[in-house]
Amino acid sequence: MPERDLYERIIEIAKRRGFFWPSFEIYGGMSGFVTFGDLGTRLRRNIEERWRDLFIRRQGFLELSTPIINPSRVFEASGHLAHFKEYLVECSRCGRRFRADQIIEEETGLEYVEGMTVEEMVRIMEEKGVRCPECGGDFKEPIEFMTMFRTSIGATGKETGYGRPEAAQGMFINFRRGFELAREKLPFALAQTGRVLRNEISPRKGVIRLREFTIMELELFFDPEEPGCARFEEVAEEPVRILSEEMQLKGVREPVELRLREALEEDLIKTVWQAYFMGLSKRFVAHLGVPPERQRFRAQLPEERAHYSAQTYDHEVLLDRWGWVEVAGHAYRTDYDLRAHAEASGLDMTVLTGRGERVLPHVVEPSFGLERLTYVSMEYAYRRVKKRTVLSFPRDIAPTNVTVLPLVTRDGLPEKAREVYRLLLDEGFLVDYDEKGSIGRRYAKADEIGTPIAVTVDYQTLEDETVTLRDRDTWRQVRQKIEMLPGLLRRYLRYQLDFQDLGEELK
RNA sequence: GCGGCCGUAGUCUAGCCUGGACCAGGACAUCGGCCUGCCACGCCGACGACCCGGGUUCGAAUCCCGGCGGCCGCACCA
Numbered sequence: 001m002p003e004r005d006l007y008e009r010i011i012e013i014a015k016r017r018g019f020f021w022p023s024f025e026i027y028g029g030m031s032g033f034v035t036f037g038d039l040g041t042r043l044r045r046n047i048e049e050r051w052r053d054l055f056i057r058r059q060g061f062l063e064l065s066t067p068i069i070n071p072s073r074v075f076e077a078s079g080h081l082a083h084f085k086e087y088l089v090e091c092s093r094c095g096r097r098f099r100a101d102q103i104i105e106e107e108t109g110l111e112y113v114e115g116m117t118v119e120e121m122v123r124i125m126e127e128k129g130v131r132c133p134e135c136g137g138d139f140k141e142p143i144e145f146m147t148m149f150r151t152s153i154g155a156t157g158k159e160t161g162y163g164r165p166e167a168a169q170g171m172f173i174n175f176r177r178g179f180e181l182a183r184e185k186l187p188f189a190l191a192q193t194g195r196v197l198r199n200e201i202s203p204r205k206g207v208i209r210l211r212e213f214t215i216m217e218l219e220l221f222f223d224p225e226e227p228g229c230a231r232f233e234e235v236a237e238e239p240v241r242i243l244s245e246e247m248q249l250k251g252v253r254e255p256v257e258l259r260l261r262e263a264l265e266e267d268l269i270k271t272v273w274q275a276y277f278m279g280l281s282k283r284f285v286a287h288l289g290v291p292p293e294r295q296r297f298r299a300q301l302p303e304e305r306a307h308y309s310a311q312t313y314d315h316e317v318l319l320d321r322w323g324w325v326e327v328a329g330h331a332y333r334t335d336y337d338l339r340a341h342a343e344a345s346g347l348d349m350t351v352l353t354g355r356g357e358r359v360l361p362h363v364v365e366p367s368f369g370l371e372r373l374t375y376v377s378m379e380y381a382y383r384r385v386k387k388r389t390v391l392s393f394p395r396d397i398a399p400t401n402v403t404v405l406p407l408v409t410r411d412g413l414p415e416k417a418r419e420v421y422r423l424l425l426d427e428g429f430l431v432d433y434d435e436k437g438s439i440g441r442r443y444a445k446a447d448e449i450g451t452p453i454a455v456t457v458d459y460q461t462l463e464d465e466t467v468t469l470r471d472r473d474t475w476r477q478v479r480q481k482i483e484m485l486p487g488l489l490r491r492y493l494r495y496q497l498d499f500q501d502l503g504e505e506l507k
Numbered sequence: 508g509c510g511g512c513c514g515u516a517g518u519c520u521a522g523c524c525u526g527g528a529c530c531a532g533g534a535c536a537u538c539g540g541c542c543u544g545c546c547a548c549g550c551c552g553a554c555g556a557c558c559c560g561g562g563u564u565c566g567a568a569u570c571c572c573g574g575c576g577g578c579c580g581c582a583c584c585a
Contacts, residue, residue: 004519007578008578012518012519013518015517015518016517016518016519016535016536017518018517022576022577024576025576027575028558028559028574028575028576029558029575029576029577030575030576031576031577079585080585083585084585086583088508088582088583090508090509098582099582099583145583147583147584147585148585165585166585198584198585200583200584201508201582201583201584202508202582202583202584203584204577204578204579205578206577206578209584304585305585306585307585308585309585386546386547387547388546388547405545407543407544407545408543408544409543410543436537437547437548438543438545438546438547438548438549439543439544439545439546440545440546440547440548441546441547441548442546442547443545443546443547444546444547445547447546447547448547456545458544458545459544468545470545470546475545475546477545506545
């Protein structure tokens with residue numbers, strides 16, 4: 001039997017222990033959708049909470065929650081409708097499919113075909129005799145595809161709505177209110193996490209590419225004349241691995257490691273704020289368990305970039321099966337979106353700066369995919385130890401904080417253990433209780449879902465109110481008074497204490 | 508959407524080529540017992556599956572067709 005790769009092992013645990021599984025299973029399934037179980041929901045929430053803490057709370061930014069369904073005017077204004085309608089042509093002989101605009105550009109040397117109407121494209125294809133580059137066959141009529149989900153709003157169905165493909169537009173259309181709430185000062189930022197919808201043609205790779213997923217997004221508005229970031233110094237010396245646009249064009253495959261300060265000085269990153277968020281991003285992903293050498297920032301090439309982007313660095317993580325996978329995008333959106341909404345709505349989106357001038361703010365956007373990060377955290381937490389599986393999650397994102405185990409199921413030990421369990425529940429911990437099977441087996445099961453601490457109630461507990469605490473990663477044990485547990489565990493889970501600080505070491 | 512491979516209990520899998528002894532076997536998990544003194548202990552018992560639909564056949568997990576789904580490659584991925 002071929003060795004199962006990491007992805008398969010993670011998927012197996014995910015299904016068996018209830019992290020996540022394919023949606024709509026009882027009706028045969030539907031790719032691009034995933035359902036999170038109890039553990040997965042908690043893991044996801046913990047990761048989202050870490051993001052919120054780092055990117056919103058500690059920055060003093062403002063959080064929003066805006067609708068998923070938007071009227072079509074929003075995406076007409078933002079350019080998504082125009083840029084997201086693509087045409088495919090299919091070869092009538094070999095059946096291969098191509099993007100109409102690309103094939104025309106390649107075959108005729110024309111540029112900017114993307115904005116053309118179907119009729120224009122058909123006309124050009126006939127005039128220039130565009131044929132299948134693979135077999136020389138004729139093309140059929142172009143087929144339109146739209147990767148935004150369309151729906152209708154209200155009873156008449158006259159109003160067309162779309163599922164948002166990004167949360168960003170919610171921030172842009174609320175820019176004026178946000179600016180007021182931020183006391184009319186630049187720079188400021190609006191952020192939100194929430195579901196977005198992308199009707200992918202053929203999603204693959206399970207939880208990596210979904211039609212409905214959770215985005216964690218932040219729009220930082222700044223004065224283009226005063227683009228400084230006061231907190232940049234906090235990350236200026238952070239080393240990052242960068243693969244710039246220029247490097248890729250030269251065929252360079254290995255990123256260079258630079259400090260963010262150097263990357264800015266060498267003009268690899270266009271704005272300070274973008275560099276700042278890349279620094280936070282690297283630390284955030286590192287905190288989720290991905291070592292720096294398995295992360296990189298790759299600039300998107302012009303043809304890859306979204307219509308609104310002047311520069312985008314994809315934050316990529318090396319995954320076992322798929323290689324480098326994007327977990328975040330850092331885009332410099334300039335004033336594209338505010339300008340677009342100002343024009344479409346007729347409202348003035350300029351603001352008065354400290355210099356007494358009216359400017360249209362520029363925008364830098366870090367944007368993260370939560371489900372991908374959740375998978376990434378599982379893959380990087382995965383370890384095999386003595387034929388058992390351990391998910392060594394960082395202890396502040398582990399879906400369970402602590403498990404309480406009576407050493408044996410007699411002599412009053414279960415009763416005592418339940419008391420401890422109740423105490424920890426009352427203190428707000430995510431806690432499991434397990435009395436089935438041998439103690440070693442229960443440790444192993446707790447390890448498999450990444451529970452950082454196991455509390456064992458033994459015969460000594462009945463005498464002196466102490467329990468043992470066992471570390472998931474080292475199997476070391478310490479003994480501590482029950483009443484001390486809540487305070488110590490709370491600090492331990494926040495990385496304010498090390499394991500040896502939790503009590504007196506055993507053995 | 509095209510091409511290749513694939514779909515058996517909660518999970519992983521045997522069986523499929525060469526149809527019948529398969530009312531589908533195993534391991535792990537789960538449940539009920541017995542056991543229990545710190546790392547998936549042992550024993551007994553129980554629950555539990557052929558993706559869906561059609562066809563061929565006396566007989567289909569097995570062969571054929573269609574659908575759905577998965578993985579890989581191409582395309583796509585704002």
